[in-house]
Amino acid sequence: MTQVKKATLLIKNIGQLITMEGPAPRIGKEMSELGMIENGGIAVAGDEILFVGDSDKVQGKSELAEGCTVIDAKGMVVTPGLIDPHTHPVFSKTREKEFEMRILGKSYMEIANAGGGIRSSVRDLRETEYSVLKEKTKTRLDRFLAYGVTTIEAKSGYGLSTESELKQLEIIKEMNETHPLDLIPTFLGAHETPDEYREEKEKYIDILINEMIPKVVEANLAEFSDIFTEAGVFNVDESRRIQTAAKNAGLKLKFHADELNSVGGGELAAELGAISADHLVYISDQGIKDMAKAKTVAVLLPGTTFSLAGKQYAPARKMIEEGVVVALSTDCNPGSSYSESLPFIISLAALQMKLTAAEALSAVTVNAAAAVDRIGKIGQLCPGMKADITIWNINNYQEIPYHYGVNLVSKVVKNGKLVKQNYIETKN
Numbered sequence: 215m216t217q218v219k220k221a222t223l224l225i226k227n228i229g230q231l232i233t234m235e236g237p238a239p240r241i242g243k244e245m246s247e248l249g250m251i252e253n254g255g256i257a258v259a260g261d262e263i264l265f266v267g268d269s270d271k272v273q274g275k276s277e278l279a280e281g282c283t284v285i286d287a288k289g290m291v292v293t294p295g296l297i298d299p300h301t302h303p304v305f306s307k308t309r310e311k312e313f314e315m316r317i318l319g320k321s322y323m324e325i326a327n328a329g330g331g332i333r334s335s336v337r338d339l340r341e342t343e344y345s346v347l348k349e350k351t352k353t354r355l356d357r358f359l360a361y362g363v364t365t366i367e368a369k370s371g372y373g374l375s376t377e378s379e380l381k382q383l384e385i386i387k388e389m390n391e392t393h394p395l396d397l398i399p400t401f402l403g404a405h406e407t408p409d410e411y412r413e414e415k416e417k418y419i420d421i422l423i424n425e426m427i428p429k430v431v432e433a434n435l436a437e438f439s440d441i442f443t444e445a446g447v448f449n450v451d452e453s454r455r456i457q458t459a460a461k462n463a464g465l466k467l468k469f470h471a472d473e474l475n476s477v478g479g480g481e482l483a484a485e486l487g488a489i490s491a492d493h494l495v496y497i498s499d500q501g502i503k504d505m506a507k508a509k510t511v512a513v514l515l516p517g518t519t520f521s522l523a524g525k526q527y528a529p530a531r532k533m534i535e536e537g538v539v540v541a542l543s544t545d546c547n548p549g550s551s552y553s554e555s556l557p558f559i560i561s562l563a564a565l566q567m568k569l570t571a572a573e574a575l576s577a578v579t580v581n582a583a584a585a586v587d588r589i590g591k592i593g594q595l596c597p598g599m600k601a602d603i604t605i606w607n608i609n610n611y612q613e614i615p616y617h618y619g620v621n622l623v624s625k626v627v628k629n630g631k632l633v634k635q636n637y638i639e640t641k642n
């Protein structure tokens with residue numbers, strides 16, 4: 215006889231319960247569907263969603279386990295825990311001087327070519343002890359959680375030597391095991407060519423392919439391989455070689471593509487069957503068509519354009535119209551976008567890329583799940599899926615882009631447990 219599962223957590227009186235039930239991922243007009251239940255309730259058993267529905271009905275059919283936590287949402291908004299599908303959280307020093315140099319007129323690439331940028335973070339990370347780096351990373355993860363994020367994809371890419379890349383990936387692994395947030399690890403050894411191989415890039419590519427990728431796979435420290443495909447970093451041919459090797463070694467693919475120049479990164483990502491291509495400010499029309507056909511998710515990072523003081527944002531509306539799966543992320547990193555606030559990214563996506571609140575919410579939940587290959591597991595509040603839940607101190611989900619720059623999150627539930635409670639009053 216099958217045992218009836220008892221509820222260990224019950225959330226009742228939810229004003230707007232945004233389940234995201236329905237098409238996964240959301241394409242085109244589907245991005246406006248929220249699967250919304252007014253006056254809803256959720257019952258959770260352990261780390262899984264048991265029931266969602268009308269508040270009274272959920273309460274009526276749930277048998278409560280002893281010590282069950284009951285949360286009265288008092289008319290607040292509830293969404294799936296947010297998913298940030300593109301972050302670089304393991305770094306040591308911040309780079310606020312570069313931010314100021316950009317304000318005064320220098321470009322990101324000018325700063326990078328003068329020895330700043332990614333390579334300065336590499337020099338710094340190599341000198342930083344594991345324990346110090348771990349503590350700094352943890353602080354950033356705490357901030358993600360406070361802003362309603364329950365899963366992040368986390369990249370290496372500030373080591374650029376076998377030893378230092380493994381050090382970053384070990385920290386990501388340890389954080390995944392010890393912090394409430396889930397971290398999905400990505401190897402980004404092809405983020406730049408490090409100082410010692412500037413004149414011998416081929417040697418570095420050889421190390422990437424024949425030493426770093428095999429070691430990372432052998433140690434089971436990454437699920438994805440990413441690369442910075444960009445003029446002056448790795449060109450399309452080099453990227454194809456490196457990413458083909460990663461794919462053959464068993465890693466799924468992601469790309470930093472067409473961020474600063476149109477180089478054919480979107481096309482290459484589609485050609486290699488990548489799970490996602492990210493940035494895409496300068497994607498070509500062909501790239502959009504190829505990505506739609508290959509179902510490669512476009513992870514858009516408007517915080518990067520914002521923080522680089524750029525004028526052009528990724529063509530989100532065009533991608534949505536052409537049937538590309540669109541997700542959003544912070545790109546949290548010390549250089550081009552230092553923020554853990556995915557809700558602020560929703561505001562930027564609304565204002566600068568003309569996404570509605572519903573479209574942007576699809577982009578940080580169900581479509582972000584597609585960007586990390588987790589459809590059916592996270593990003594929707596449906597029976598059997600992970601109980602990762604964000605409770606917002608607002609009456610209407612449209613307040614999320616509108617009331618910008620403040621934290622609207624009230625509580626965060628991760629794996630069925632209440633792990634975060636914010637105390638600042640934001641309700642109107």
Ligand code: NIG
Binds near residue numbers: 302
């Ligand atoms: O996604 N463009 C490459 N990588 C990061 C920036 C990293 C850095 O500046 O430290 C990005 O924008």
Ligand code: FE
Binds near residue numbers: 545
């Ligand atoms: Fe990035």
